[in-house]
Amino acid sequence: MNQDTQLHIPSYDDVVAAHSRIAPYIHRTPVLTSRFFDELTGANLFFKCENFQKAGAFKARGASNAVFGLSNAEAATGVATHSSGNHGLSLSYAAGRRGIPVTVVMPRTAPEAKKAAVRGYGGKVVECEPSTSSREAVFAEVVAKTGADFVHPYNDPRVIAGQATCSKELVEDVTDLDAVVAPIGGGGMISGSCLTLSTISPNTKIYAAEPKNADDAYRSFKSGHIIADDAPDTIADGLKVPLKDLTWHFVSNHVEDILLATEAEIIDAMYLAWQRMKIVIEPSSAVAIATILKNKDQFVGKRVGVILTGGNVDLKKLPWMNS
Template sequence: MSESNTLEKLIIPTFADVEVAHERIRTHIHLTPVLTSDYLNKLTGAQLYFKCENFQKAGAFKVRGASNAVFGLDESMASKGVATHSSGNHALSLSYAAGRRGIPVTVVMPRTAPEAKKAAVRGYGGTIVECEPSTRSREKTFARVVAQSGADFVHPYNDPRVIAGQATCSRELLEQVSGLDALIAPIGGGGMVSGTCLTVSSQAPDIRVYAAEPVNADDAARSFKAGHIIADDAPSTVADGLKVPLKDLTWHFVSNYVTDILTATEEEIIDAMQLIWQRMKIVIEPSSAVPLATIIKNRELFAGKRVGVILTGGNVDMDRLPWNN
């Protein structure tokens, strides 16, 4: 799928696509556990159910959408390989999925991306082409790569196959935990939030969907209030998975189904991340901590409620932990 095709014709995935995706990817992903914490329940006054995509293959939920795209290709398309641009986890995930299928994968990645993520992409057999850490540079570099290789473009989020794949996460969560009042996930480009909206709007429309975003990269929150997409170039936040802007397909889901987009400061995000590490004894990346940070600061919205919290990933450069900088 080329970027221009997606823009010309908006293909909105349905829950039937989610069911197909789930069957397709089931053997390539983990059914991740849901954890709870008495301490964090007391702290927030809510019942929090943490969906642990940090334990997912390749360390993040993105492997769901990437696997759905890769394993849905017919043989002739697959033989040309896949390509993407990504600030990190989608790159790992697409490399993992392409590796499982045995097809080539090229990733355009900011030169400033964590070394651990670059090494992991190469470990899965992916080829990295570096660009500058801006949306503009990334898209320019990527257009050149695709023109040269003829690879199928798997966008990190603005792709119906990817959104249908991400939607399998909340589909699992609804089977694992009954009676949820709300679901909250971090928002960058909006792939996970769109997938969550897709599942919830079809399967449990009474559940409210919240998105959580860093104040330092609050383009989605401002878009939500303005009623149209606002994109910033190269925002700076510790939550490095959340720097990218909404696109037309994710905007469709966010504008139609999200209850609100809440924001947290860098300090609040780092505090929430450390709380989860210390109290739950699990490794999550900064992006995954943004929902808890917003729950702590918007206590009145969540207290007394059963809240699903999607911990999106656990890929962290151990030598660059945010509280040691």
């Protein structure tokens, strides 16, 4: 498909530039393996651990690229965004490193741990109702007052180029991957993965993993156009937002399939990762594991990269505590 001339679609050169720009501010996260999960799935799994990233999530990559790509004049009024958590706290982290103000519009139902993290990095939290429409309306008021640069959580070429550095590192560290599986909400990580893999590892198939309770990307993929849900209800709080035009470009052109997992399957996968790998991942990350466990036949005998997108959880409210 020809690139839509109305979209500013980042190139792989943008990814290389982003990786150089953000290197002082991010971790090159490790890739872990697990004999337990390999035996359970019949695949060779390589877990890219963005739960060990700065600010606890891959979103530090895109946020840092956007913040440190601003001119001094652009940075003077600060940055702002709307976010259920990880992008907001990552933008606060990056803005704090540059010493500029940041405002984050967050659903009042967002995890308190994520709101506290935003404030801890020096960000200002403005609460909204837990719907896309409320989020965007409140955010418009914030930008009108502050004049801040809007760093969209995912529908921003600077952010996508930054997120793409994750899969760039993965394929540099692990060769000959048959597939990569990553969670999908708005599609920033998947878009970055598409951008990188289609360029430097074109034989690697890209699968998106989504909660069944928030399956708007799945329905969009099957119907051929964007379908947006306003306020889906899933434990995977980072995956509640809909695709936008820029991320849809990558999803519709490069994703092999979108796989779904139920709430129970997500919780079980998260529990297994904590129990067997001894790492803290959040429910959104566990969706990728859950879909592989559910679709073993698709991955048996394959070398599969699994992007664990973050590890920001409220340790006092773990999902299996009351189950």
